[in-house]
Amino acid sequence: MSYELYEQTDQIILRTARYELGWSTDSGALVVFRRDNSPNILGFGSPIAGVDVAIGSPTNWITAQTFARYIWHRLQVLPDGRPQMTIIVGLGPFKVFDYYLLSDDMIERWIEIENVSGDELRMYGVRLIIPHVQIGSPDRCTFEAPGNSVRPRAPYAIAATQDRNILPRRFFAPGLRGGSAFEPAPTQGAGVMALVNSDLALTFLCWYAGDDEAALPYVQGSHTAVSLAYEIAVAGWLPSDWRFALGRQFFTLTPQPWPAALSIYRTLTPFPRPPMLWLRDAIIYVADLRQHGGADGLRRRLPELTMLGVDTLCLLPWHTVGDRPHLIGDLERIDPVCGDHVTIQQLVVAAHQQGMRVLLDVAMQGCAPDSRYLNDHPEWFVRDESGAFVIGTPADVPTAARHPGVALAAGGYHFDWLRSDWRLYWQQWVIAQVDHFALDGIRAVAPYSAALAWIRRAPLRASTGSALMVQALQEVAAARPELAMLSILSGPRSAQFAGGWFDYPSHHMLVHLAMRRITPAEWSAYQRDYAELYPDTYRIGFLESFDTADCNPLADGLRGSRLGQTLWAVMLFSGLTPAIWNGQEIADRAVLPRLLALWRKEPALRYGTVAYQDLTAGTGDIMIIYREFDRRRLIGVINLGALPARFIAPQPIGRDLLEISPLSRERRGIGEELRLAPFGIYCFEG
Numbered sequence: 001m002s003y004e005l006y007e008q009t010d011q012i013i014l015r016t017a018r019y020e021l022g023w024s025t026d027s028g029a030l031v032v033f034r035r036d037n038s039p040n041i042l043g044f045g046s047p048i049a050g051v052d053v054a055i056g057s058p059t060n061w062i063t064a065q066t067f068a069r070y071i072w073h074r075l076q077v078l079p080d081g082r083p084q085m086t087i088i089v090g091l092g093p094f095k096v097f098d099y100y101l102l103s104d105d106m107i108e109r110w111i112e113i114e115n116v117s118g119d120e121l122r123m124y125g126v127r128l129i130i131p132h133v134q135i136g137s138p139d140r141c142t143f144e145a146p147g148n149s150v151r152p153r154a155p156y157a158i159a160a161t162q163d164r165n166i167l168p169r170r171f172f173a174p175g176l177r178g179g180s181a182f183e184p185a186p187t188q189g190a191g192v193m194a195l196v197n198s199d200l201a202l203t204f205l206c207w208y209a210g211d212d213e214a215a216l217p218y219v220q221g222s223h224t225a226v227s228l229a230y231e232i233a234v235a236g237w238l239p240s241d242w243r244f245a246l247g248r249q250f251f252t253l254t255p256q257p258w259p260a261a262l263s264i265y266r267t268l269t270p271f272p273r274p275p276m277l278w279l280r281d282a283i284i285y286v287a288d289l290r291q292h293g294g295a296d297g298l299r300r301r302l303p304e305l306t307m308l309g310v311d312t313l314c315l316l317p318w319h320t321v322g323d324r325p326h327l328i329g330d331l332e333r334i335d336p337v338c339g340d341h342v343t344i345q346q347l348v349v350a351a352h353q354q355g356m357r358v359l360l361d362v363a364m365q366g367c368a369p370d371s372r373y374l375n376d377h378p379e380w381f382v383r384d385e386s387g388a389f390v391i392g393t394p395a396d397v398p399t400a401a402r403h404p405g406v407a408l409a410a411g412g413y414h415f416d417w418l419r420s421d422w423r424l425y426w427q428q429w430v431i432a433q434v435d436h437f438a439l440d441g442i443r444a445v446a447p448y449s450a451a452l453a454w455i456r457r458a459p460l461r462a463s464t465g466s467a468l469m470v471q472a473l474q475e476v477a478a479a480r481p482e483l484a485m486l487s488i489l490s491g492p493r494s495a496q497f498a499g500g501w502f503d504y505p506s507h508h509m510l511v512h513l514a515m516r517r518i519t520p521a522e523w524s525a526y527q528r529d530y531a532e533l534y535p536d537t538y539r540i541g542f543l544e545s546f547d548t549a550d551c552n553p554l555a556d557g558l559r560g561s562r563l564g565q566t567l568w569a570v571m572l573f574s575g576l577t578p579a580i581w582n583g584q585e586i587a588d589r590a591v592l593p594r595l596l597a598l599w600r601k602e603p604a605l606r607y608g609t610v611a612y613q614d615l616t617a618g619t620g621d622i623m624i625i626y627r628e629f630d631r632r633r634l635i636g637v638i639n640l641g642a643l644p645a646r647f648i649a650p651q652p653i654g655r656d657l658l659e660i661s662p663l664s665r666e667r668r669g670i671g672e673e674l675r676l677a678p679f680g681i682y683c684f685e686g
Contacts, residue, residue: 001102003083005075012073014085016102017252021085028070028089028098029131035483044225045132051096054124056396061127062092071095093117097243103355105264106252110639114243122454125234125398125496128215128249132225133204135197144194144258145217146529147490147505148182148343149175152522156195160221164229174517175508178403179552181571182215183505185230186301186492187448188405190533191217192230194267196258199316201263206251208232209269209492209578213246214449216400233400235452235462243462269492271536276441276499277486278357278605279538283309283596284579286545288316288325293346295339306354306587308595313351314359314486315441316546318344325546326361326445327412329368331429340435348437356566357440359484364446364469366412374413380422382414385454388413388566397452401463404551405489405504406449414640417465423472428679430476434483441484443502444473447493473497490539500538503576504551506530507542510571511555512668513640514563520623520640524537524612527574531610541576542583543567561589563677566638567662568592569681572599573625573636575610591660591681597659598683604629622647626686633686646675654685 004015011022011032022040024033029050031043047281053062069090076084078101089096097112108680109128115121134156135141141156150173158172162181173181185191191208208215208230215230232247250268254261292298295318305313318338320329334340339347347359367373373380374389383389391414393407401407408414415422433439450465476498477485487494490501506527513523530539543564548555558564565588570577572595585592599605608629621641627634634657639645650671661680666673676682 001079001083001104003102012076012140014025014083014102016083017446019102019107021100021102021107023070024640025070027068028087028096029129030100031131033253035202035206035255035311037414038200038202038253039136041133041253042130043136045227047221048129048131048227049089049091049295050129050131051091051098052127052129053091053094053096053113054126054398055092055121056122056124058396060124062094066092067405080181085234087248093119093121105254106250106268109249109251110245110247112245113238113309115238115240118240120237120239122236123238125236125400126246128208128247129220129227129229130194130206130251131227132222133383134225135195135202135204136200137197140199140248141197141256143150143219144180144529145177146192146259146262146533147189148217148528149173149177149182149505149508151518152525152529156226159219159226160223162219162226163220164218164220170517173504174512176383177508178405180216180218180403182217183491184216184233184403184406184449186210186401187214187489188491188504189217190269190492191230191263191583192533193217193219194258194261195226195228196261198257201255201257202253203256203258204251204253205264205604206249207262207265209248209585210246212358212450212461212465213424213463214248214400214406214466227501231398231400233398233406233449235401235454236400236651237454237460237462238454239460242460249443259529265533266535271492271495271534275536275621279500279540279577281600282312282577283599284312284314284540284577285310285585286314286542286579286581288546288582288664289318289338290335290510294337295343299343299347299350302350302354305585306356308593309600310580311355312359313356314361316361317363318360320368322370323411324366326363327366327368328363328373329371330373343433345437348439352438357484358438359486360433360437361445362442363434364426364444365415365451366408367415369411369413371413380415381417382416382451382453383455385456387455390453394452399529401452402583408451416453417450417468417472423468423558427472427476431479434480439483442476443484443486443488444494444498445488447473447489470496484663486540495534495537500540500543500577502579502637503539503541506539506576507545507548507555509550510541510543510567511552511558513570514556514567521613521620522594523623523635524625527610528536528612539576541558541571542572542579542581543571545579546581563640564588565591566640566679566681568595569636569638570594570623570625570640572605573627573638573683575605575608576628594658594660595681597623602634602657604632604634608634609664628686633682637674637676637682637685639678642678644675644677646673648673656682656684658683
């Protein structure tokens with residue numbers, strides 16, 4: 001790759017055939033980024049640092065006390081011909097090596113931090129910042145962050161008002177949770193953020209990737225520009241003269257419209273192809289044996305569940321647990337309330353005879369306070385600086401480590417995944433359960449980010465261990481290749497081992513669709529973007545789960561309501577594999593069986609292409625989802641409003657496939673007008 005490097009009074013400029021990058025000789029921050037002959041998109045605001053570090057406390061960010069100082073730069077050319085620029089910055093007691101590796105389509109950025117003071121320093125987080133981005137006219141710009149709580153096609157002006165220290169408002173993040181508009185990457189999200197100018201056909205795209213530390217994306221607005229940043233939950237001790245590297249931030253400026261620009265992310269993110277083709281056809285029932293009178297009680301209900309269409313059972317842990325179902329008590333001891341070895345085996349055999357697969361939830365990180373392991377193997381647990389067990393999420397952790405997409409539930413003692421003896425014990429237990437009970441798969445309740453261990457021991461990184469959890473799951477999959485693996489986390493980390501995941505971001509946005517915080521058109525745009533982000537990943541939809549009472553209590557309040565029934569229809573017509581939680585089939589018995597029967601009967605709902613809002617709707621409360629597979633076309637129409645609504649089909653409507661709540665049809669020229677009752681659901685042939 002050819003390049004040109006030159007220095008100006010206030011900037012260092014690196015130019016290739018495709019990009020031009022410039023760094024400030026004052027702060028070392030990136031202040032110029034343009035592609036070909038396009039205008040510069042950075043620096044539309046007061047100068048700020050491109051890196052920040054918190055030391056001594058989670059809120060003690062160095063740039064609030066002192067300035068970042070450019071020291072020097074270094075350019076080297078790798079053996080493959082790619083130029084790599086290093087910007088060296090002084091930041092309080094640290095020397096920061098800010099690396100930029102240029103490729104044809106992408107810039108890869110990471111940093112190394114060296115402690116140049118004479119003291120050992122306690123670190124709480126690092127921020128990687130791309131300052132003051134603006135692409136052309138702000139009026140023609142939108143902000144995008146697929147797979148998060150952010151409203152799709154958010155106006156640039158709204159993004160430019162966001163403040164990292166103020167809770168985002170609903171008009172920016174309607175599905176807000178954990179005090180953030182964004183899901184942590186790579187656990188619950190991809191960390192993708194973008195600014196798009198439709199007039200210039202330019203998209204600025206960035207994301208974060210890391211094996212251990214999770215990063216929480218955020219935007220910091222200045223009312224005239226938007227800074228895009230990632231706050232990495234790195235924590236640990238850094239002795240004097242030590243250095244460590246962390247995180248990978250990727251960014252590009254591409255002449256592609258949104259969401260076609262997401263193809264760059266997909267190309268550079270190694271998602272394995274999911275092996276479980278049966279998931280497209282599955283109807284999953286998630287059950288806690290304790291709520292069914294044990295294994296015998298659920299076994300007696302199998303014929304009823306089969307009639308409903310259920311073909312997959314996902315069972316919460318049957319071993320002893322704490323006050324939450326995934327806080328491990330004793331892996332070797334079956335909870336008497338769940339049954340015993342014999343009754344559980346009988347349940348699995350009966351399920352197989354009914355044609356069902358059986359999956360088991362496996363917890364990975366949390367231990368109950370009365371667990372025997374605390375006494376038998378105290379060396380298996382994460383410790384704080386004083387040597388005490390780390391419990392739940394302490395207050396003394398980085399902000400990004402407190403997000404519910406990262407943190408363990410309250411009250412849990414954290415297992416230490418740096419311990420090889422614990423990892424081996426856990427793996428052997430999982431494989432023993434699979435073999436003994438002839439299980440078809442597991443659902444990993446994790447891997448969240450590793451707990452923060454402040455005790456001083458190698459490698460002195462309090463946040464290491466997440467990659468080892470993924471490795472443990474990959475090794476289980478390699479030992480039992482026929483085993484289906486699911487995850488409750490919907491991000492790239494789960495994609496490294498799981499063939500499908502429970503889609504929490506879509507779940508939250510679905511509930512906020514019910515609350516009228518997003519429109520049907522916005523749900524449609526959200527799902528289109530999400531499908532572009534993860535085109536080959538099987539996403540499992542749900543309205544309730546074991547933890548929705550904590551993370552989204554609104555969801556549990558919809559059980560059995562007419563509005564909840566419409567959300568089942570939205571989820572199924574959108575192509576999400578349905579998962580039913582304990583008792584929902586009873587509360588929604590009037591509508592759910594009919595929807596599941598249609599899902600089972602029509603391959604277009606499971607395999608078909610998806611298009612939204614393609615017909616003329618007479619009201620914003622109508623959602624129209626168009627599915628096509630093998631030359632068969634289906635159109636689902638859902639009234640999400642509490643008043644009657646109508647839409648006009650531009651052509652005659654075909655045979656009725658599903659009709660819930662009264663409706664009327666009237667021919668209008670060559671088309672038809674259809675009126676739906678409040679919360680009505682309708683599906684017909686196209």
